[in-house]
Amino acid sequence: MTTPPGLFDSHAHLQHGQFDRDRDAVLTRARHAGVRRILNLATRLADAHTVVELAHHHPECLAAVGVHPGDLDDWSDATEAGLRTLAPDPRVVVWGEIGLDYYRDTFPRDLQRRVFRRQLALAREHALPVSIHCREAYDDMIADLEAENGPTIGGVAHCFGGTADHARRLLDMGFALGVGGSSTYPRSQDLRDLLRTVGVAALILETDSPYLAPQTHRGKRNEPAYVALTAEALAETLEIEFAALREACWRNTLRAFRLNADASGRA
Ligand SMILES: [Zn+2]
Ligand SMILES: [Zn+2]
Numbered sequence: 001m002t003t004p005p006g007l008f009d010s011h012a013h014l015q016h017g018q019f020d021r022d023r024d025a026v027l028t029r030a031r032h033a034g035v036r037r038i039l040n041l042a043t044r045l046a047d048a049h050t051v052v053e054l055a056h057h058h059p060e061c062l063a064a065v066g067v068h069p070g071d072l073d074d075w076s077d078a079t080e081a082g083l084r085t086l087a088p089d090p091r092v093v094v095w096g097e098i099g100l101d102y103y104r105d106t107f108p109r110d111l112q113r114r115v116f117r118r119q120l121a122l123a124r125e126h127a128l129p130v131s132i133h134c135r136e137a138y139d140d141m142i143a144d145l146e147a148e149n150g151p152t153i154g155g156v157a158h159c160f161g162g163t164a165d166h167a168r169r170l171l172d173m174g175f176a177l178g179v180g181g182s183s184t185y186p187r188s189q190d191l192r193d194l195l196r197t198v199g200v201a202a203l204i205l206e207t208d209s210p211y212l213a214p215q216t217h218r219g220k221r222n223e224p225a226y227v228a229l230t231a232e233a234l235a236e237t238l239e240i241e242f243a244a245l246r247e248a249c250w251r252n253t254l255r256a257f258r259l260n261a262d263a264s265g266r267a
Pocket of ligand 1: 097132133134158159
């Protein structure tokens with residue numbers, strides 16, 4: 001079966017408590033906005049169980065398991081063992097959210113890098129692509145990817161915010177760049193110029209719900225339906241038709257996450 005291309009929210013956190021009261025309504029609004037798939041990413045072991053559960057209850061949801069660089073208090077041998085148990089689930093298609101965050105700098109950088117490299121190795125072992133969170137750490141993040149044979153892992157640099165050189169090095173390793181709500185902010189003109197030079201072939205859409213709502217909803221809770229607003233803005237930036245943008249991003253996401261044609265699991 002092949003699912004016809006629609007909008008793909010490649011990065012959300014619907015397991016977040018902010019959705020506890022109206023999660024079903026949020027999913028309905030997403031469906032009405034043309035969103036066919038949502039990847040929910042864990043940030044620690046406890047919510048890794050939740051994203052897998054969501055993916056089993058809702059056919060449009062897929063799951064990613066991993067520990068976020070801001071949640072390293074959760075990193076332990078027991079956490080790694082728990083993630084190893086979840087990773088083979090057929091609805092788990094990505095290892096994430098993992099990465100380096102030198103902006104918040106919640107945990108020592110050497111610990112962030114050690115856990116990032118460990119999770120890159122785990123992703124490779126489980127044949128899963130990764131979703132990478134990176135803030136003010138692109139040089140180290142790319143160096144770690146290169147050291148861990150990044151091209152054999154693949155995936156996406158979510159909410160990409162690096163330079164043109166960072167973009168080129170990531171694309172050379174076969175990674176996609178995630179484009180979210182922050183690309184619609186007035187101050188993001190440099191990012192929009194960069195996305196125009198990168199071109200649609202390397203880009204995938206995301207929301208990072210409940211965070212980073214696009215400009216028209218800025219400061220409020222973000223939700224997967226709003227990926228349509230980011231898509232409209234990106235089509236305008238790239239000067240291509242909305243439908244062409246949507247289809248290209250859908251295909252790019254299936255390729256980046258190595259999904260089957262139905263986008264229901266691994267290829
Ligand atoms: Zn992130
Ligand atoms: Zn995230």
